[in-house]
Every structure is written in structure tokens, then in C-alpha cells.
Amino acid sequence: MEQLSLINLNGLKKDFSQELIALKTAGDAEALHLFKKDLFFALLNKNPSKYRIIDQVIKQAGEKGLSYVLCKVSDEAKRFFRLAREVGAERYRATAFIRLQPVDQHRVLFGEFEIKHQTGELIMLHFMKRFPRYNIMIVFGDEVYIGRNKEIFKKKLDRKQVIIPKEPDEFEKYWLAFYRSQFIPERKNLRYLKRMIPRQYWKWVTELREFGIG
Amino acid sequence: MLDMEQKLEILGAAAKYDICASTASPQHRPANQNYIGSHAPAGICHSYTPDGRCVSLLKVLMTNACRNDCKYCVNRVSNDFERSGFQPEELARLFMELYRRNYLEGIFLTSAVQKNSTYTMERMIATLEILRFKYNYQGYVHLKVLPHAPTNLIERGAQLADRMSVNLESPSPNHLKLIAGEKNFMLDLIEPMNVLQKQVQKGLLPAGHTTQFAVGAAGETDSEILRTTNWLYKKKSLKRAYFSAFVPVNELPLPDQKPIPLLREHRLYQADWLMRFYQFEQEEIATQTDGNLNLDFDPKMMTAIKNASLFPLEINRAPFKMLLRIPGIGPTAARRIYRVRKEHRLTDINELKNLGVVTKRAKPFILINGKAQGNIKNIMTIKQLELFQSFTSQLAHKQSPLLLT
Numbered sequence: 001m002e003q004l005s006l007i008n009l010n011g012l013k014k015d016f017s018q019e020l021i022a023l024k025t026a027g028d029a030e031a032l033h034l035f036k037k038d039l040f041f042a043l044l045n046k047n048p049s050k051y052r053i054i055d056q057v058i059k060q061a062g063e064k065g066l067s068y069v070l071c072k073v074s075d076e077a078k079r080f081f082r083l084a085r086e087v088g089a090e091r092y093r094a095t096a097f098i099r100l101q102p103v104d105q106h107r108v109l110f111g112e113f114e115i116k117h118q119t120g121e122l123i124m125l126h127f128m129k130r131f132p133r134y135n136i137m138i139v140f141g142d143e144v145y146i147g148r149n150k151e152i153f154k155k156k157l158d159r160k161q162v163i164i165p166k167e168p169d170e171f172e173k174y175w176l177a178f179y180r181s182q183f184i185p186e187r188k189n190l191r192y193l194k195r196m197i198p199r200q201y202w203k204w205v206t207e208l209r210e211f212g213i214g
Numbered sequence: 215m216l217d218m219e220q221k222l223e224i225l226g227a228a229a230k231y232d233i234c235a236s237t238a239s240p241q242h243r244p245a246n247q248n249y250i251g252s253h254a255p256a257g258i259c260h261s262y263t264p265d266g267r268c269v270s271l272l273k274v275l276m277t278n279a280c281r282n283d284c285k286y287c288v289n290r291v292s293n294d295f296e297r298s299g300f301q302p303e304e305l306a307r308l309f310m311e312l313y314r315r316n317y318l319e320g321i322f323l324t325s326a327v328q329k330n331s332t333y334t335m336e337r338m339i340a341t342l343e344i345l346r347f348k349y350n351y352q353g354y355v356h357l358k359v360l361p362h363a364p365t366n367l368i369e370r371g372a373q374l375a376d377r378m379s380v381n382l383e384s385p386s387p388n389h390l391k392l393i394a395g396e397k398n399f400m401l402d403l404i405e406p407m408n409v410l411q412k413q414v415q416k417g418l419l420p421a422g423h424t425t426q427f428a429v430g431a432a433g434e435t436d437s438e439i440l441r442t443t444n445w446l447y448k449k450k451s452l453k454r455a456y457f458s459a460f461v462p463v464n465e466l467p468l469p470d471q472k473p474i475p476l477l478r479e480h481r482l483y484q485a486d487w488l489m490r491f492y493q494f495e496q497e498e499i500a501t502q503t504d505g506n507l508n509l510d511f512d513p514k515m516m517t518a519i520k521n522a523s524l525f526p527l528e529i530n531r532a533p534f535k536m537l538l539r540i541p542g543i544g545p546t547a548a549r550r551i552y553r554v555r556k557e558h559r560l561t562d563i564n565e566l567k568n569l570g571v572v573t574k575r576a577k578p579f580i581l582i583n584g585k586a587q588g589n590i591k592n593i594m595t596i597k598q599l600e601l602f603q604s605f606t607s608q609l610a611h612k613q614s615p616l617l618l619t
Contacts, residue, residue, distance in 0.1 A: 065557045071550035072568045073558065096258045100316045109314065130252040130353075131314070171311045177219040178272065178312075181226030183263040186461050187476065192266025196259070211264045 019058045027066030035066055041084035044118040053079050087117045094123045097197075097204045098138065100131075101167065112139045113204060120145050124152050179207045218308065221298050225275045228289055229324055232381075232426065233456040235259070235268040237319040237354045239376040239421040251313065251353030253376075258319045271322040271356060272309050276300055276338050280326030282361075284394035286383065286431040286460060289326040299328070302337055306344035310351065320354025320376075321345070331360040335367040342374040354421075361402035365409050372413035377421035377453070380406050385442035389432035404450075411451045422453025429482060430474035431460040435505030440485055444496035447489065454490065457482040481507040488514060491545050492538045510598055515541045518579060519590075519605055525579040526586060529566065530555055542575030563587060 016039065023032060042050055056076040061069040069077045100109040109131055115123070120140050127136045128147040136147035139157060146153045193213070197205055202214035216224070237257035259268035277299030280289045300308075305323075312318050323341060328334045338357060345351040357375040359368055371378055380403055384390040387399035397403065410423040425446065427439055439457070446452035459479035462472075485507060488494035492514070500517040501507055508516050518525065518541050527536055529551065537548040547570035551560070560566065561583055567573050577588030594602060 067553050067557055071554040072570070073554055073560075073565050074568065078568050092258070095254070095316075096260050098316055100314065102314060111316070126254075127316075131250060133248055133250065169315075171308075171315060174218055174222055174308065175312055175315070175317045177222040178226045178274070179261060179263070179269060181223045182230050182267070182269055182273070184230060184265050184267075184461070186473070187265035187267070189266040190264055193262050193264055196262045196266055196268070205261055207261055213264065 016054070016058070023058065023061055023066060026061050027070075031066040031070055034070055035061065038081060038084040041087040042080055044087045044122075045083040046117050047083060047086075050083055053083060056080075087119060090115055090117050091119045091122045091126075093201055094119065095126045097201055098123070098127075099204070099206075100127070100136075101169070102134075103167070107135060108137055109134045110137045115140045120154070121152055128152075176207055176210055180210050183211070216296075216298050218304075221300065222274070222308075224296060224298050225278055225300065226273065228275045228278045228326075229273045229322070231288070231458055231461075232273060232322065232324055232358070233458050234322065234356060234377075234379065234424055234426070235270050235273075236377075236421070237270050239354055249350045249352045250310070251351045253352075253354055254319070260317055260319060270319040271354070272312060272318050272320075273322040273324070274300070274305070276305070276323060276325035276334060276341070277328045278326050279328045281329065282327050282394070282396050284383075284397070286393045286428050300341075302341040302344055305341050306349065309345065310349050313351070313353065320356065322356040322358075324358035325360065327360055331363045332367065335360055335363045335371070339367060339370055339374065342371070346374055356421075359406045359410065361397050361406075363406055368406055368409045369413065372410070372416075372418040375419065377424065378410055378413075378419055379424040379426065380410065381426045382442070382446075383426070383428045384432045385427065385434050385438045389434045389438070392432045393428070407446075407450050407452075414451050422451070424453050424456060426456040426458060429457050429459050429479055435501075436478070436482060436485070436507045437501050437505040439482060440489070440496050440499065443486060444489060455486060457486070475509070477509050478507070481509060481513060485513040488517075493535055494539075508601075510601055512541075514539075515575070519602065526581045527579065528581045528584065530560055530583065540576055540579045542572035542577075542579075544570070547571045559583070 020032070020036065023035070026032075027035075039054065042054060053076060057069050057080040060074060060076060068074070069080070072078045072081055094113050094115065098111040098113045100111045102108070103110050109127070111127075113123075120138075120143070124136060124138065124145050124147045127138070128150065136145075138145050142157050142159055144155050144157045146155070190213070197208070202208055205214065208214040237253075238255060239253045240255060257270065259270045261269040263269060275289070277297070278289045279297040279299060280287075280291055283290045283292050309318070309321050323338050325334050325338055342355060342357065345355070355375040356377045356379065357371045359371070359378055359380045361380075368378070382390075382399075382403055384393060384399075390397055390399045390403075407423070407425070410419065413419050414422055427443075429439065443452075443455045446455065457479050459474040459476050461474075485499050488499055489496055494517070498517060499507075499513050500520045507513055511519070518539065521539075524536070524539070527540060529537075532540075534548060534552050537543055537551055538545065543551070547566075550569045551566070551571075554560070554569065563573050563577070563582060566576070566580075566582070573587075574593055578590035578593065580587055590602070591599060
């Protein structure tokens with residue numbers, strides 16, 4: 001089982017340290033901090049052209065200043081921030097739509113989700129902070145992440161071999177009753193709903209089926 | 215005897231017209247190792263209903279058994295329907311189980327007034343005490359303050375909750391009298407709000423205090439609502455106001471009232487954002503002669519058209535406050551323009567697009583390097599154009615030729 005270190009801003013997957021030192025003169029400390037944060041998120045994106053886009057914006061920041069990039073003036077800067085935003089959006093939706101199932105005398109919270117980018121550790125950190133007295137176990141496709149005592153472990157999973165149990169849960173029934181109660185028919189707006197929950201996430205938001213959606 | 219599922223359906227449905235779904239809160243409470251729960255700085259929506267509204271809070275009534283007879287309210291005593299309620303321990307446990315499953319981001323606890331405000335508030339606070347001290351819950355809590363709630367209970371609530379709110383429902387005592395004759399505007403609603411303000415000033419209630427208006431229930435105008443809202447922001451440290459278009463439910467005893475169009479509610483939110491984030495003064499926001507916001511134009515566009523002589527503005531020189539007055543430029547885009555033009559001269563409309571400007575709306579109101587970018591007629595529907603022409607005929611002497619050519 002592979003143990004992952006907790007993510008921090010110094011843990012970039014490709015070494016951009018020299019370029020970042022050079023950028024210290026391209027803007028103030030706050031601008032550099034913001035840029036580093038977006039760079040970190042962009043690097044977690046699975047898009048194969050991310051390194052080319054990052055190289056382009058670092059070059060632009062050196063020539064025209066960090067503000068030029070941070071304010072997304074150029075098309076390259078816009079593409080760079082799209083990389084970061086896609087990662088942030090995936091993390092956000094996972095923290096919103098993963099449903100946890102208490103198992104093993106309630107010491108484990110188990111969930112499942114699909115991710116496209118390298119957001120597994122970010123998602124685990126969210127749940128480990130929220131539920132520190134539990135072990136968190138989340139299956140992302142063919143990998144299982146386990147969060148225990150502030151450490152995250154990752155293991156490949158053969159989905160044909162492993163059957164993930166789904167226990168009947170009275171609280172799911174209560175959740176559905178509450179969810180149904182919140183709908184105001186006079187305000188029905190499915191277009192808005194679809195904007196809020198893109199179609200690829202419908203399979204995780206099972207309560208939508210209460211209204212024949214998904 | 216109702217089971218839990220039935221109770222949730224009744225008490226959830228009765229609370230759904232309370233609008234606030236925000237869970238954003240800056241404070242992380244000091245916690246021992248055995249805690250459960252956390253805040254997400256910008257909040258998290260865990261689901262959405264088919265009306266597109268976020269479901270992030272367990273929004274339920276403690277009880278729907280009410281002694282009041284407010285005409286706009288579905289829970290009024292004269293309304294004949296099933297009454298129910300939660301016990302504090304029962305509700306706290308239910309919430310914790312749903313929270314652990316990541317269905318919810320927090321709890322929004324409100325109630326009808328059973329017996330009296332003190333009795334009901336005590337039960338609501340008992341629920342929160344169980345959450346905070348028995349379950350060590352550290353996540354988000356929104357607590358509603360009932361009309362005429364005693365000061366000591368409001369102060370106790372402020373120690374337990376992230377946000378509290380008092381629903382004004384109407385913008386003035388006279389309007390309130392029409393729909394909720396038993397409530398005293400100043401004593402029952404503004405007084406508790408004064409207590410909340412003091413708690414915020416003490417550093418409690420990290421997510422502030424809020425209020426809600428039932429738009430149109432008492433025949434009030436948008437100007438009256440906005441004036442009161444502005445007063446609350448400035449004098450009562452209100453975090454934000456919510457607007458809920460009045461919907462007649464269960465044969466409400468307001469025979470002359472028709473459902474209020476949702477667009478009116480939307481326009482009020484737009485005007486509210488102008489005051490909160492765009493540095494607009496309330497008096498500056500253009501309304502019609504009847505005191506309501508125009509439904510065909512958003513308030514910012516309407517205000518820009520009424521002040522056409524101020525435009526077009528040179529994007530490389532306009533002060534920050536004026537950038538915020540250009541339709542299609544929001545606070546984020548304005549900040550970016552302000553920042554980037556210190557180092558770089560903007561020369562192209564595509565650069566503005568990349569900065570986040572809705573260029574289609576902004577074009578008629580801006581110059582880039584002295585060059586006009588568009589005609590206002592190109593961004594309007596036929597109906598809007600007819601209205602616009604009627605405005606401009608009244609304002610011809612003020613009209614800037616660049617907007618029209």
C-alpha cells in the first residue's frame with residue numbers, strides 16, 4: 001500500500017522552483033502567493049498539455065508582470081486558470097456529492113466517487129478534517145484511499161474481486177423525505193438545476209430520482 | 215402518532231419558505247480531539263431541488279404548532295392542518311446521522327411559536343446544546359430568533375450559532391400590521407435585531423445576522439423594501455437580506471393578493487447586490503414612478519440608461535467606482551481592470567472579455583483608447599428597445615450621442 005504525504009504548496013509534481021524565484025520581481029508577495037496556489041491546482045489537472053500552458057504563462061508573467069496573468073488578460077492565462085478551476089470544481093463537487101456510509105461499528109466512513117484529475121488527496125483531506133474520529137475510506141475508480149491518523153494511504157483495487165457492500169439505511173429514507181419536502185413547485189426550474197449539477201454527477205446524487213431526474 | 219419520515223415531510227415543508235441556504239462562515243471553533251464537523255469557507259451545496267435551490271442545511275421547524283395567526287404564513291393557528299414537532303434529542307440525533315453521511319452542511323433551526331416565544335426558543339437552544347456539547351458538533355448552525363424572544367435566550371443562542379436571523383417580512387410597521395397584526399414591528403422584531411447587532415459587535419455570530427422579506431404580501435413597493443434594507447445594512451450591521459416572492463398557499467386570508475412574479479424577487483436581489491458589492495447608494499438605484507423596479511431591465515442597466523450622460527467611459531482611465539457602474543462589469547472584473555491597467559494598457563475588447571467583462575452588455579458604455587465599441591440598440595430585445603426609446607425621448611437633453619449612434 002502506497003502512503004501519500006499530506007499535500008502542501010511545496011509539494012509540486014514538477015519542479016518550478018527556479019521559475020518561481022525568478023517571478024518574485026514580477027509582482028508583490030500576495031500576487032505570487034495567488035499564482036502559486038493556482039499553479040498547484042493546475043498541476044493536478046490530468047490535461048496532458050498542462051506543462052506547455054504553465055510554461056507559457058510563467059514566461060508571460062516574467063515579461064508583463066504577474067497581474068497580467070492573474071487578471072487573465074491573455075488567452076494563455078485564461079487556459080491556465082481553466083486548468084486550475086477544473087481541479088477546484090472537481091474537488092468541490094466530490095466534497096458535496098460523496099455520500100458516506102458508516103461501517104464497522106461506525107469507526108469507518110466509506111464512500112465512492114469518480115474523479116478525472118488528481119484530486120483524491122485533496123478530497124480525503126476535507127473529510128479527514130471534518131470527521132477526525134473516523135477512518136475515511138473512499139474508492140475513486142480502481143483506487144481506494146484510506147485516511148487514518150492524519151495519514152493517507154492509497155491502494156489499487158480490482159473491482160471484479162471486491163464487492164462494495166451497501167447496507168439498508170433508515171437515514172437514507174429520512175434524507176429522501178426531507179429532500180422531497182424542500183421543493184417549491186411554483187419555482188420549478190430544471191435548467192437551473194442542470195447547471196448546478198452537471199449530468200456526469202447525477203449518478204451520485206441519487207435523490208434526484210425522487211423527481212424522476214437522473 | 216407520526217413517524218420520523220412523516221414529521222420530516224411536514225416540518226421540512228413548513229420551513230422551505232425560509233430562504234437562507236448559506237453555510238459560509240469564517241470561524242473554526244476551538245475543538246477538542248473528539249469533535250465532528252467543520253466549516254467550508256465558501257460553503258458547500260450538497261444537493262439541489264428541481265427548482266434549482268441549494269439544499270445544504272437541515273431546514274426544519276422545531277414545531278409547526280403556532281399560536282399566532284399571521285395572514286401570510288402557512289403555519290398560522292387558523293389554518294386547519296396536521297401539527298407536529300421534534301423533541302430536542304430526537305432532532306439532534308437525526309441531524310448528526312445525516313451530517314455523518316455527508317448529506318448536509320449544517321442545520322437551520324426555526325419554529326412556529328408554541329405557547330410563547332420563550333418556551334419555544336428554550337427548546338431550540340436545548341437542541342443546539344445537545345449538538346454542541348453532547349455530540350461535539352463544530353459545523354454550521356443557523357438559528358432563527360422568534361418574535362419577542364427574550365434577550366438572555368438570544369445571547370445564549372449567539373454563543374451556539376454561526377448565524378441568527380429575525381424575519382421582518384415587511385418593510386414598515388404599517389405594512390406588518392396588514393399581514394401580522396399580533397406582531398409589533400419595533401418591539402418584537404427590531405429589538406431582537408438590536409440584541410443580535412450587539413452579539414456581532416462582541417465577535418460572536420461569525421456569519422452575521424440576516425433577515426427576510428415576504429415580497430408583495432402587504433402591497434409594499436420595491437423602494438420601501440430597499441430603503442429598509444439599506445437602513446438595516448447601515449444601522450443594524452445586517453449581513454444580508456433575503457427576499458421571498460409571496461406565494462399564496464392553503465387559501466391564505468389575503469383575498470386581494472395574487473402571486474408575486476419571481477422576476478420581481480430577482481430584481482430585488484440584483485438591486486441588493488448593487489448596494490452590497492457595487493458601491494451603489496440606495497437612492498441611486500432607478501425605480502419606476504410607482505416605486506417598483508423595472509421588470510424589463512435589470513436595475514444596473516436601468517440606472518445606467520437613466521444616467522446616460524455619464525457614459526461612455528474610457529476603460530483605461532475610469533475610476534473604480536465608475537467601472538462598477540458599467541453594465542457587464544462586476545466587482546471581480548472591475549478589480550482586475552483596475553489592477554492590470556497599472557502595468558498594461560488595455561487596447562482590445564477581447565482582453566476585456568478575458569478579464570471577465572460581459573462585453574455584449576458593456577460595449578455601448580465604454581471607450582477603449584478613445585474608440586467607441588457599440589450601440590445600445592444592439593443589446594436589447596424589441597420590448598426593451600421600445601421602453602428605451604420612451605426613456606430617451608424623456609431624457610433627450612441628457613442623452614449622450616455615443617450611446618445611440
